[in-house]
Amino acid sequence: MVLRKEGHEIMLKHWRILLLVIMVSASLLTIFLRPQYNGVQIAYVYADSPAKNVLQQGMIISQVNGVPIHSIEEWTSATKNISGEFKLKVNNNDYKFNLNSTGMGVEVNDVDRTNLDFGIDIKGGTRIILKPKENASSQMLDQIIGTLQTRANIYGLREIKFTPARGISGDYYVEVEASGVGREVVDTLLSKQGNFEAKIVKPVYLSGNKGVFDLGENKYDVEYFGNETVKISNLTVKMNDSFVLDNIDFEFVNVTQSNVLLFLGSAYKGNDIEMVYTDAQHSGIIPGKNYFEFYFGVLVSEKGAERFAKITSGIPSQLDLNSGDYYLKDTKILLYLDNQQVSDLRIASTLGGKAYTTPQITGSRESKDTALEEKLKLQTILRSGALPVSLETVSVGVISPTLGSGFIFSVAFAACLAAVVVMAIIFVRYRKLGVALPIALIGFSEVVIILGIAATNDWFIWGTALVLNSIIVMLAWWKKYEMDPTSWIGAMLIPLLGLLTWTIDLPVISGIIATVGMSVDSMIIIADETLSGSGEKKILFTIRDKIKRAFFIIFGSASTVIAAMTPLIFIGIGFVRGFAITTIIGVLVGILITRPAYAEIVESENLSSHKKEKKE
Amino acid sequence: MRINYKILLVIPVAVFLLSAAILINQYIQTGELLKRSIDMKGGTVVTINTAESLNIDALESQLKQKFQPIVVREVRSFKGYGTVIETSTDVKAEDILAAVKAMGIDTRDNSIETIGPSLGAAFWSQAQLAMALAFIFMGIVVFVIFRTFVPSMAVIISAFGDIFMTLAFMQLFGIELSLAGLAAILMLIGYSVDTDILLTTRMLRETEDKTSDEKIKHAMKTGLTMTLTAIGALIPLLLLGLSPVITQIANVLMIGLAFDIMNTWITNVAILRWYCERKGMK
Numbered sequence: 001m002v003l004r005k006e007g008h009e010i011m012l013k014h015w016r017i018l019l020l021v022i023m024v025s026a027s028l029l030t031i032f033l034r035p036q037y038n039g040v041q042i043a044y045v046y047a048d049s050p051a052k053n054v055l056q057q058g059m060i061i062s063q064v065n066g067v068p069i070h071s072i073e074e075w076t077s078a079t080k081n082i083s084g085e086f087k088l089k090v091n092n093n094d095y096k097f098n099l100n101s102t103g104m105g106v107e108v109n110d111v112d113r114t115n116l117d118f119g120i121d122i123k124g125g126t127r128i129i130l131k132p133k134e135n136a137s138s139q140m141l142d143q144i145i146g147t148l149q150t151r152a153n154i155y156g157l158r159e160i161k162f163t164p165a166r167g168i169s170g171d172y173y174v175e176v177e178a179s180g181v182g183r184e185v186v187d188t189l190l191s192k193q194g195n196f197e198a199k200i201v202k203p204v205y206l207s208g209n210k211g212v213f214d215l216g217e218n219k220y221d222v223e224y225f226g227n228e229t230v231k232i233s234n235l236t237v238k239m240n241d242s243f244v245l246d247n248i249d250f251e252f253v254n255v256t257q258s259n260v261l262l263f264l265g266s267a268y269k270g271n272d273i274e275m276v277y278t279d280a281q282h283s284g285i286i287p288g289k290n291y292f293e294f295y296f297g298v299l300v301s302e303k304g305a306e307r308f309a310k311i312t313s314g315i316p317s318q319l320d321l322n323s324g325d326y327y328l329k330d331t332k333i334l335l336y337l338d339n340q341q342v343s344d345l346r347i348a349s350t351l352g353g354k355a356y357t358t359p360q361i362t363g364s365r366e367s368k369d370t371a372l373e374e375k376l377k378l379q380t381i382l383r384s385g386a387l388p389v390s391l392e393t394v395s396v397g398v399i400s401p402t403l404g405s406g407f408i409f410s411v412a413f414a415a416c417l418a419a420v421v422v423m424a425i426i427f428v429r430y431r432k433l434g435v436a437l438p439i440a441l442i443g444f445s446e447v448v449i450i451l452g453i454a455a456t457n458d459w460f461i462w463g464t465a466l467v468l469n470s471i472i473v474m475l476a477w478w479k480k481y482e483m484d485p486t487s488w489i490g491a492m493l494i495p496l497l498g499l500l501t502w503t504i505d506l507p508v509i510s511g512i513i514a515t516v517g518m519s520v521d522s523m524i525i526i527a528d529e530t531l532s533g534s535g536e537k538k539i540l541f542t543i544r545d546k547i548k549r550a551f552f553i554i555f556g557s558a559s560t561v562i563a564a565m566t567p568l569i570f571i572g573i574g575f576v577r578g579f580a581i582t583t584i585i586g587v588l589v590g591i592l593i594t595r596p597a598y599a600e601i602v603e604s605e606n607l608s609s610h611k612k613e614k615k616e
Numbered sequence: 617m618r619i620n621y622k623i624l625l626v627i628p629v630a631v632f633l634l635s636a637a638i639l640i641n642q643y644i645q646t647g648e649l650l651k652r653s654i655d656m657k658g659g660t661v662v663t664i665n666t667a668e669s670l671n672i673d674a675l676e677s678q679l680k681q682k683f684q685p686i687v688v689r690e691v692r693s694f695k696g697y698g699t700v701i702e703t704s705t706d707v708k709a710e711d712i713l714a715a716v717k718a719m720g721i722d723t724r725d726n727s728i729e730t731i732g733p734s735l736g737a738a739f740w741s742q743a744q745l746a747m748a749l750a751f752i753f754m755g756i757v758v759f760v761i762f763r764t765f766v767p768s769m770a771v772i773i774s775a776f777g778d779i780f781m782t783l784a785f786m787q788l789f790g791i792e793l794s795l796a797g798l799a800a801i802l803m804l805i806g807y808s809v810d811t812d813i814l815l816t817t818r819m820l821r822e823t824e825d826k827t828s829d830e831k832i833k834h835a836m837k838t839g840l841t842m843t844l845t846a847i848g849a850l851i852p853l854l855l856l857g858l859s860p861v862i863t864q865i866a867n868v869l870m871i872g873l874a875f876d877i878m879n880t881w882i883t884n885v886a887i888l889r890w891y892c893e894r895k896g897m898k
Contacts, residue, residue, distance in 0.1 A: 121861075129735060167738040168745050394732035410858055417852035425845045506861045507799060513865070514803040517849060521810050521842040528838040549821070556761045556813045561806040563757040564750035568802070575795040576746055579802070 014604065015476040019469055019491055020597040023589075024445045026465035027452020030498065031114050033461070038062055040075045040108035042090075043124075049106055050097040052369075055090055060111055063089035072108060079104050115456040119505025120177050121399055122407055128176040128186050129165075129395035136172045138164070140388045144174060148190055150384040152178075155189060155376060174391070177503075186393060193338050193390035194381040196270040198304075198359060200311045200347075202250065202263040203330035211261065214314030215246050216353060222261065230261060248307050260330055265311040267333070268359070272304035276383045283379070285371050288364060294375035295362040298382065305355035312356075317349035328352050335361055338390070342378065411509060419443060422520055430531060434605040438598055439523045443516050446594045450512055450586050453498050462498035469495060482544075490592025497585060507578040514579075515586025518561065522554040522590065523598050530602050547599045558591045621886045628883045631875075632777060635784030642787050651787055653794035654702060654729070656743060658736030662709050664716060665725040667696040675699065675716070682715055683707045692857030700860075705730060743798045750802050751776070754809060762816060770887035771812040774879035778808040781879075782872040791868065796861040800868035807846060807873060811839040811880045819888050828892055836881055847873050 011018060039062035045052050055061075061069060064078040065087050082104070088095045109123070120127055132144065145162045152160045160178035167173060176190065204211045204222050213220040213232050220233040228239035230252060237243050242251045254262040276298050277283050283296030300308075318329040326349035334344045343363045361378060365371035419440040426436040469491035477483055502508070529550035561583065568580035643649050654661050664670075669690065676688035679701065687702040701712055709728040717723045731739070754775065759768045779801060783793070791797065818835040819828065826834070847870060854866040 418849035
């Protein structure tokens with residue numbers, strides 16, 4: 001009778017296995033479906049590389065001087081003896097470079113073959129944990145991450161991820177994960193608060209002990225009492241005191257031997273900067289004797305420019321004998337970033353007392369590259385604006401990229417070995433290949449489904465899977481095949497979970513190991529409940545009953561695991577969370593999809609062997 | 617030949633006392649119950665991967681002249697050997713790398729990890745909370761499943777025994793508790809409860825006409841297969857030495873699963889038998 005049934009009806013009867021097949025296929029598609037390129041992928045371009053600012057991380061190099069490249073080895077040998085001019089084919093575009101003595105300065109990886117995002121502990125990179133130095137709120141954290149993201153974008157850091165995290169005592173952290181970012185970038189670019197201030201030295205010349213504090217329209221009488229005390233208008237100020245005059249912050253800093261009082265007036269702050277120039281006309285590098293000077297202009301607000309005019313009014317000019325230019329005497333404009341002076345400039349005499357809106361920021365470094373890098377960093381920080389609080393680097397991990405894809409291969413190899421061991425033990429115990437082989441297959445399919453869920457989501461694939469699942473479950477229900485609510489939940493929930501995406505790192509791999517182990521345990525319980533006392537005569541009813549009892553145990557232990565892991569999603573920084581999420585999703589996949597399918601396999605296996613016995 | 621289960625109970629009790637002694641001894645000597653790795657207390661780890669094994673003792677004594685504190689050990693890494701240099705956050709990792717390079721060792725393939733003391737402390741309190749929460753929630757679910765006090769407590773006691781003994785023997789074997797170890801301990805909660813639930817279900821819910829002895833024997837066959845498969849699957853992971861993280865997880869799980877055999881099939885069985893006898897079950 002059974003034999004006469006139509007093929008599709010038999011398939012539908014085993015609808016649980018059908019669900020598993022659909023989920024595995026959908027997962028394989030989400031993992032592997034992507035445009036494939038030949039070549040090598042750029043991992044990092046060093047600052048001294050001729051390709052800096054031209055090539056970027058993630059680009060794919062397919063040819064060197066016309067020679068096609070398929071692997072890292074071919075890349076290494078092709079670029080080993082290159083000097084002078086050479087050509088690269090990158091993302092199907094041709095680029096020409098001139099190689100100097102510093103070498104290529106481009107690090108490459110194998111091209112990504114999957115849609116899986118591997119963590120830096122597997123592919124190499126830097127993980128940094130930053131902590132706000134003061135108490136921060138979650139809004140502040142969002143603002144911090146926004147600013148950091150802007151800095152990363154402006155600076156050209158690719159593949160950098162910022163994640164907010166909260167410790168159990170309520171402290172906030174920012175987790176930064178990036179490939180190809182060194183500690184120095186973090187210290188000078190990311191953790192800098194970026195409070196910018198331009199101060200101008202304001203000299204007041206004394207005749208006798210009196211002078212004038214000239215702020216353009218307003219002029220104030222100054223009387224010096226010696227003893228580092230000065231009276232301005234009716235304010236008495238001591239050395240290093242701050243005071244406000246015409247809405248400008250001043251500080252009394254020095255008295256020179258030639259009886260000049262020096263004050264520092266704050267002309268511009270970070271929020272006065274309206275634009276940072278990056279074009280060649282307003283920014284660049286000038287080689288000096290044994291250093292390189294960089295400069296770039298900024299556009300400041302009118303208010304800032306007015307403050308500049310006030311502070312610089314009434315300052316006499318002086319001829320610089322070296323250059324033949326006139327500059328304002330006894331003054332400088334000092335630029336500070338986070339209270340550290342980054343540059344000091346003389347002020348051309350023509351600017352005195354004028355509303356000056358385009359001051360320049362300059363500095364010098366030993367080499368052209370470091371000067372370029374410093375310029376870019378300062379521009380980046382000024383463009384992104386200041387962070388609401390300063391950050392402290394509490395953890396830095398720099399992981400060598402050599403593990404790479406070879407590591408994943410080894411993990412897969414270990415998994416195969418483990419599967420062989422498991423199959424051997426199960427086979428020795430039950431003497432049935434029909435019990436042992438499916439355990440290994442289902443173990444693997446569980447790994448595939450977890451990875452498929454973690455892979456970059458693909459709406460189309462998971463949507464199709466959801467539709468197919470629904471059709472199958474409904475048809476099976478309509479045809480009155482045995483049903484249970486968990487399978488309904490599984491058919492709907494797992495494709496929806498597929499829309500999640502997370503990074504495969506070591507904690508996640510640990511989580512996968514944990515769930516597959518538990519899954520194997522559960523399958524042993526199913527096999528055991530079904531096969532136990534196989535000598536006795538059995539009817540269909542008892543097998544179903546036994547599987548039900550097996551599922552009582554399986555659901556029991558699965559719910560303890562889910563209960564134990566759920567609180568861990570909500571605490572902590574990184575590690576524990578990835579582990580907990582993977583374990584929970586793995587267990588869900590297990591109890592809703594894979595373990596029911598295994599029960600179905602073992603049940604039909606057992607029934608068919610029973611029928612054989614009956615016939616005999 | 618039936619052994620009195622009450623006499624057998626001597627073994628887990630003895631191991632429990634031994635574990636307590638190990639932890640107390642450790643506390644007296646170091647002021648800490650558990651040895652913690654850098655991730656849980658702060659510090660810097662420099663790992664240099666090389667194809668050949670390095671002379672660890674020579675390296676340590678040379679580095680100790682320049683830097684304090686320094687601990688050097690070797691781990692098998694997947695591409696050869698990893699030399700792990702641990703120090704405090706006051707020492708710059710770059711300086712250590714430079715010093716090692718000056719000894720003529722190729723340091724290009726290196727990894728550096730720095731955890732500030734405050735973050736280390738945060739991780740540690742997080743780890744303690746994670747273990748406590750995971751355990752409490754597991755316990756609640758066990759009570760919900762069985763809804764009887766003694767059998768539920770038996771499961772919880774044997775799970776606690778697994779974790780307690782594993783933590784103690786980690787000290788004995790010099791395994792520091794790291795984030796990876798924490799993951800293993802949390803996994804252990806799941807694995808340990810697995811066999812206990814199996815046992816309790818078979819004992820209390822199996823309706824077929826079997827004696828307690830038969831039920832236990834049946835459950836034990838299944839349970840031992842489960843635990844042995846798990847241990848068997850861990851061996852390749854351990855032998856391949858894929859990464860220190862996976863090696864530590866495998867190590868801790870192996871210890872834990874070994875204790876789980878004892879705690880399930882002696883401790884839990886003994887409590888359940890006593891419970892069934894009091895209830896007048898056969």
